[in-house]
Amino acid sequence: MSIEPGAVRDLARAVEAHDGVAAFSEQTLLNLTSSREDVEHLPGLDGGALVADGQLDRDSAELAVHPDHRRHGHGAALLEDLLGRAPGVRVWAHGPHPGAAPLAASRDLSVVRELWLMTAPPPTQASGPEIPGDVVVSTFEPNRDADDWVRVNARAFASHPEQGRMTRADLDARAAEPWFDPAGFWLARDAADGALLGSMWTKVSDGIGEIYVLGIDPDAQGRGLGGLLTAVAMAYFAGRDLTEVELYVEGDNTPAIRTYQKAGFRRRRADVQYART
Template sequence: MKNSLSVHSATDAAAQAAVREVAEQAASVDGYRPFNEQAMLDIASGRREPFLLTQAGGEAVGAAILGAGELDLVVVPGSRRRGVATAALPSLLDRVPAGEQLFAWAHGDHPGAAALAVRFGFASVRTLLQLRVSPIPEPAAAALSQGLRIEAFRPGVDADDWVALNALVFAHHPEQGALTATDLAARQAEPWFDAGDLLVARDAGGRMIGYNWLKIEPGDADRVGEIYVIGVHPDAAGQGLGRALMNAGLARLLERGCQAAALYVEADNEPAVRLYRSLGFTDFTVDVQYRRDAR
């Protein structure tokens, strides 16, 4: 496999379509996508570069996304356990600038990914849980303190407030806390965005103090709604606002016809994990992030 494998940039439209096809093949077997939403947005914006792994004759056997200190790699199910990733990684790592730290996600926490990590000098640094509840239980009425209200996001009005609150809530989160107004606008342009699915909580003075952003992919036959991101202002923490926002979000998902709800949470975020489990969420998949220190 090593002698016949080619790793080449997939910047043209046909090659990028092949990258998406590889990802779809993997998702149809694994049950989850090998590239997260941010990785796909990075390709579209040019922040990161897609690569296609092909055998002699041009058959696509894998794909990768590299750049900005991050690497994602997937091999099509029919070509796994044949040394494809082992053969591709030296070429991909050679493209990393000298002195740059590199992070890589293993979606699904495959044992093969763990073995590759050790072989190429990566160490596990984060664990991300995907939790699900199915069917969605009838949620309790959102209990709000006097003067608080939960309502829909207002495009063109609430953007700056949301970006500022999100940055505050996720100040120590490497991805979510870095979202800008441009990133928010890019997500609002996605076909799944619906302002009614971005619930914001306001205090008596109208200040935004929390939010629960829902994501429902159009055409999803399984009708799985995602708690895309939820946040509460530090000043309002510990007052039940997170639970109220979760109940409001579950009610909205039921209203929109969803049969199940999913969310991602850091495994070491014990208060959030306890809240979600108390609402009926259980483990679905585990993602592990690895880090390769600068050399």
């Protein structure tokens, strides 16, 4: 079904202003103007006005209902439509929304995944870490690094349902966003052969610094690169006028959570996915 991206973004802003949590993920909003054929848009209309919206992106889905039109069955209707199209779909609930758990339970859906939001105060130490001699750290240059990054990102997130699917087109779409800054995007390469070992991609928007993507090639695990690149990012954040630093991490990724805890991050909330088990 055709959609009006502006109307969906207006709906998303109204939901976030009311709930205090973003209605949709970044990828869902980017999908509004993409030409991908594997994404289905499910607008919920009332008298011709958009009062709810859902999106099915392969085996994952999101839905939101305008605060002024809740408790009228729009959310239940969207969920039924999603489950009818993809019975095994995983449906996101962002933050501890009071209506999410009862609605999921009414359709025999259970929590199958947690995505933690972790936050930390803005760092004050602006000096970066000492880079070991067997590693070279440089900032991102699209013509030189883009294809290498896509390849290693796929290896680093081979089992991740969203991040591991990123294509060159996905990278280019994000690089075209107003917040993108290659000065906050680093790649660690082997000093001997130039092989890409890992990367740290950060995002700064509205006074919030985010560790956007940290990925280490499986063959480079155990070299301390995750902690090294996190320290590089924190030093970069110290030079910005920020109110907070945040990141998202899988709730069952214990090694990554330990790395972030050492850097001062603490869990604030969890976004969850519901599915039939």
